Amino acid sequence: MDTTRNASxxxxxxxxxxxxxxxxxxSPTVETGDSDTFRNVTTDNQWGxxxxxxxxxxxxxxxxxxxxxxxxxxxxxxxxxYSTTLDAGQTTVSLPLPTGAPATLYAVNTTSGSxxxxxxxxxxxxTVP
Numbered sequence: 001m002d003t004t005r006n007a008s009x010x011x012x013x014x015x016x017x018x019x020x021x022x023x024x025x026x027s028p029t030v031e032t033g034d035s036d037t038f039r040n041v042t043t044d045n046q047w048g049x050x051x052x053x054x055x056x057x058x059x060x061x062x063x064x065x066x067x068x069x070x071x072x073x074x075x076x077x078x079x080x081x082y083s084t085t086l087d088a089g090q091t092t093v094s095l096p097l098p099t100g101a102p103a104t105l106y107a108v109n110t111t112s113g114s115x116x117x118x119x120x121x122x123x124x125x126x127t128v129p
Contacts, residue, residue: 025099028052028125037062037107037117043097051081051096052123056105058091066116067109076101099123 025048030041040057062068063086073082075098082096097103105119 023100024049024128025052025123025125026128028099028123030054030097031122031124033120035117035119037066037068038105038119041097041105041119041121043123047125048099048123050100051098053094054097054121054123056093056095058086058093058107060091062086062107062116063088063090066107067111068107068116069110070108071095072106072108073097074104074106076103097121097123099125100127 026046028043028045028048030043030052032038032041037059038056039059041054042057043052043054045052056071058068059066068086069088070083070085071093072080073095075081081098081103084093084095086093100123102120102122105121106115107117107119108114109116
């Protein structure tokens, strides 16, 4: 009886997420370009609706010599999706990336007000409407 209830609950939760969050992206991967500042962008999530949690790895000099202190995730339409601060010496950060459309990561030096680097990202995977 508990197994049936657990399975029913899981189906209900997934259905609710799809209805409330749009399409379900299964087995997402992150496609990126080359960058000296952004070393790697990956996700370990098995699924996501409007976003997936990703780990961004920076070069060892990004937050020290280059002064990167903020990362902004900007959608293809130019809207702000997420923003987070970084500490000096920090080389990884976890942040959400949108599914279903390309986005750009902006590494910003907030002291000088300059963009140090950009990284195009696209979360791909199988979608379930």
